Amino acid sequence: xxxxxxxxxxxxxxxxxxxxxxxxxxxxxxxxxxxxxxxxxxxxxxxxxxxxxxxxxxxxxxxxxxxxxxxxxxxxxxxxxxxxxxxxxxxxxxxxxxxxxxxxxxxxxxxxxxxxxxxxxxxxxxxxxxxxxxxxxxxxxxxxxxxxxxxxxxxxxxxxxxxxxxxxxxxxxxxxxxxxxxxxxxxxxxxxxxxxxxxxxxxxxxxxxxxxxxxxxxxxxxxxxxxxxxxxxxxxxxxxxxxxxxxxxxxxxxxxxxxxxxxxxxxxxxxxxxxxxxxxxxxxxxxxxxxxxxxxxxxxxxxxxxxxxxxxxxxxxxxxxxxxxxxxxxxxxxxxxxxxxxxxxxxxxxxxxxxxxxxxxxxxxxxxxxxxxxx
Numbered sequence: 001x002x003x004x005x006x007x008x009x010x011x012x013x014x015x016x017x018x019x020x021x022x023x024x025x026x027x028x029x030x031x032x033x034x035x036x037x038x039x040x041x042x043x044x045x046x047x048x049x050x051x052x053x054x055x056x057x058x059x060x061x062x063x064x065x066x067x068x069x070x071x072x073x074x075x076x077x078x079x080x081x082x083x084x085x086x087x088x089x090x091x092x093x094x095x096x097x098x099x100x101x102x103x104x105x106x107x108x109x110x111x112x113x114x115x116x117x118x119x120x121x122x123x124x125x126x127x128x129x130x131x132x133x134x135x136x137x138x139x140x141x142x143x144x145x146x147x148x149x150x151x152x153x154x155x156x157x158x159x160x161x162x163x164x165x166x167x168x169x170x171x172x173x174x175x176x177x178x179x180x181x182x183x184x185x186x187x188x189x190x191x192x193x194x195x196x197x198x199x200x201x202x203x204x205x206x207x208x209x210x211x212x213x214x215x216x217x218x219x220x221x222x223x224x225x226x227x228x229x230x231x232x233x234x235x236x237x238x239x240x241x242x243x244x245x246x247x248x249x250x251x252x253x254x255x256x257x258x259x260x261x262x263x264x265x266x267x268x269x270x271x272x273x274x275x276x277x278x279x280x281x282x283x284x285x286x287x288x289x290x291x292x293x294x295x296x297x298x299x300x301x302x303x304x305x306x307x308x309x310x311x312x313x314x315x316x317x318x319x320x321x322x323x324x325x326x327x328x329x330x331x332x333x334x335x336x337x338x339x340x341x342x343x344x345x346x347x348x349x350x351x352x353x354x355x356x357x358x359x360x361x362x363x364x365x366x367x368x369x370x371x372x373x374x375x
């Protein structure tokens with residue numbers, strides 16, 4: 001198993017925190033206030049999706065591509081591909097399906113406030129999530145009708161669609177893979193984005209894969225950002241500075257640049273490049289480093305849990321205070337309640353769903369691959 005890269009875990013931690021903050025403004029807090037509006041005007045957390053894509057592309061490609069390119073014949077390549085799909089299915093699907101099911105249960109049993117929406121909408125969203133076409137549904141419903149509680153699943157569907165075909169792309173293009181990926185990136189970076197191309201964007205994933213390919217070349221080691229080691233907090237300042245730049249670029253009000261998704265992809269790849277050397281450049285001091293590593297390791301669970309937790313928070317306080325609308329005086333109450341729900345739910349999911357089933361999937365994939373070593 002490939003050694004964990006702590007700086008990438010920290011990137012994951014910050015990314016999921018910023019996504020939670022971004023979604024809280026319209027899904028947790030049911031009122032508007034000058035502070036919340038100001039935050040939304042000047043900063044958007046939408047770029048974190050692209051950062052997750054770049055991280056995913058890098059981590060998956062650095063292990064999968066060498067194995068596929070070193071395989072002897074189509075049968076060996078097929079076994080490697082199938083083993084990859086098995087590991088990924090056991091890693092991703094159980095948690096995703098669990099929270100889809102729990103969300104549907106909440107719609108039926110815990111929805112006096114109506115926060116979770118109606119059953120049919122959420123049932124359709126659940127089916128889209130299970131079939132891995134949630135990004136299509138997201139595009140169809142965007143600005144027209146409610147998606148349902150599980151709207152964050154569109155990113156999972158996009159990734160699964162990409163990784164279903166990626167091993168085939170590797171085998172078909174072979175030594176021309178970098179050129180195919182560069183072409184895929186350039187077409188997207190230079191294009192005007194429509195809603196459909198936004199929910200099918202793969203430039204950040206492809207950049208992460210290109211970074212993994214480059215990491216096997218001698219020039220990669222020569223490009224190591226050793227200058228960030230000169231001062232203890234310089235890497236952290238660079239990371240937070242890039243986060244700030246992407247957040248401002250993502251503002252729909254400021255409209256700093258027209259190709260914001262291209263900027264997201266490029267700067268996300270830059271962050272992953274810095275993190276990929278495992279130099280411990282981000283958050284050097286405890287206990288902050290330990291906290292961000294904890295959050296990063298549970299980022300997938302937090303991503304799945306936070307929206308249901310937001311709506312459950314609204315349901316709880318609707319029942320406790322049904323007499324009137326809630327406002328700024330409930331800000332910290334809502335925030336604390338959401339945290340009390342997100343933290344244990346994420347931890348339980350990580351310990352009892354993700355970790356054991358990920359190990360089970362890895363063991364199944366390994367058993368399947370054994371005939372390659374022992375024909």
